Amino acid sequence: MTTSQTPPSTDPTGAGPVPSDLQDERLIASQGIGGWASATWDRVRSGDLGSLPVVVGLVLIWGVFYALNPLFLSSRNLVNLTVQMVPIGVIAIGVVLVLLLGQIDLSVGSMSGLAGAVVAVLFVNQGLNIWVAIAAALVVGVATGLVYGMLFNRFGVPSFVITLAGLLVLLGLQIRTLGTDGTINLPFESGLVQFASQQFLPAALAYVLAVAVPAVYLLTRLNTDRRRSAAGLSAQPLATVALRAGLLTVLLLAATYVLNRDRGVSYMVVLFVVLVVVMDLVIRRTRWGRSVLAIGGNVEAARRAGINVKRVYLTVFTLCSTFAALGGVLAAGRLASANQSSGGADTNLNAIAAAVIGGTSLFGGRGSAYSALLGILVIFSISNGLALLSVSSDVRFVVTGAVLLLAVVIDSLSRRSRVAHGRA
């Protein structure tokens, strides 16, 4: 059979050859900002929601709490909010990773509690250097994750069972580590406590960063577009790229301005955001990240593609536990203490809920590191807002639970819609 070779197609406007990825005549042309907007709208309608629901939800939540108590959006309260959310936000980054694989870690809460206990005991009771104590806590996290990964690979036990068992074991270890004291207070002058609660970016530096980050984004985008054009592929219209960079600048400058009117941007918040950005790049731009997404999408296909599936499981469980341990260390620093209930109560569920509310699918293969940031903002906005209204914790649990349920329902519905629209 001979297909009539389409003549070298040209742009209707006569501006030159059409990029090789836009030559198919069935492609609906979407050019310029209008095209970008309509393409985004089509994606949303077909169930590819991305982070849209959580952003809309966040705006609503902030609006409601502001209406009920204007103090909610005061600089002072927003600085508190950013600092409060970081430890569990860091834990949520690890949860995003396991969810991307289609697995779960139910023990991140007690992992963080144990890590806090290890830091406190080694630093306060044993008098070790704080860095040594932190390193030891992280090593405990790494070891726990390695054990999970090996159990999962060796016996194929579902991860929720392994980590449920792990939850109890780690809780036991946490109580044993703390010993008879039950509570260990970290000295206020120690570096960890200072870092986690007292140190803020100089105002000027924060503004510089708020401009520099979008600039870096703009430059990398332009560089990519140049390479795409050189390779004969379509590049994003300059206007779209500039618009996005502009929006990002406005957003960051506004946030910096508001936070700087009080204490400013905490170093711990910077650490959290850097971790999110780095993990996002690792997931989207590295071979390992691609393997994670592939396994979450179709583990058999990944295996047949020659991916070392077991190694990926091992590294992801390890990273998740390590992020949980780091979150526990930061929590101990922020509260200047470690006790038997550290990492207990709702830590576990908040971390998992943050990842899901932020838009990472429970079904695997879909999501992004940014959902840790967005999800934790939602959860802590709710609990912070309710606390401002002097609502007791029973209501807080119910509301957070309802939001989580809503997020899971949206996840399931959008998955169904994606199937119907051929984007599953």
Place this chain on the structure above:
Amino acid sequence: MSTTTTLAPVLSMTGVSKRFGAVQALKDIDFDVAAGEVVALVGDNGAGKSTLVKTIAGVYSPDGGRIVFDGSPVTITSPSQAQALGIATVFQDLALCDNLDVVGNLFLGNEVLRKRALDEVTMEQESWRLLRELSAKIPSVRIPVASLSGGQRQTVAIARSLLGAPKVVMLDEPTAALGVAQTAEVLNLVERLREKGLGVILISHNMSDVMAVADRVAVLRLGLNNGVFRVADTNSQEIIAAITGATTNAVTARAARRAPQEEQS
């Protein structure tokens, strides 16, 4: 039923068996393919064709038997090892990741890197080159493969197998989901692979396709070898008889019934 090929086999297996619980899916299978040769593997549903392919591809490990690849005996224990040897496979159940786009699927496990990061530009460019070469009709390589039609998914799976210069390509019912034009494209492609000196193993239920492109036809029946035929010296009836295990069978009976009717009309 021994057939002597003039060419040295690039892949040959002797006495290969595979058992799933109570099912003996393959028993003492001998099979070989030479460089620049197309061998069709035929047999009824459940004859063990896919199992044989997966055994060669490292998905299943055989219970017994010997596999010689490129002159040296090998034990293929994993899909990545099969790929490293130069065995590319298009599985019947395509094994694509629905959540990844076409580029992601094409290069899965073989990603192109640039400064240690994925080189999406080069991979996308290469994807278009490869898909054009196969005359594939895929509107965009940046949409998740879930949104492609069966034939388009098949094309992606075939294109995938051709990355990385394999020596043997196995296609498990590659045309089952395809339209007329795409089937012809796949058969053209099979011939091009043969011209390039690759060994091709083609599984198909379509006798006219098999007779059109294959050099030899190996028949499996209930997990056993049931004859190897040179296409030049045989005809469809003979092969169908070997597949069904009888000279008179449903297929010939049907043909016999139809013949007088056609004369009447």
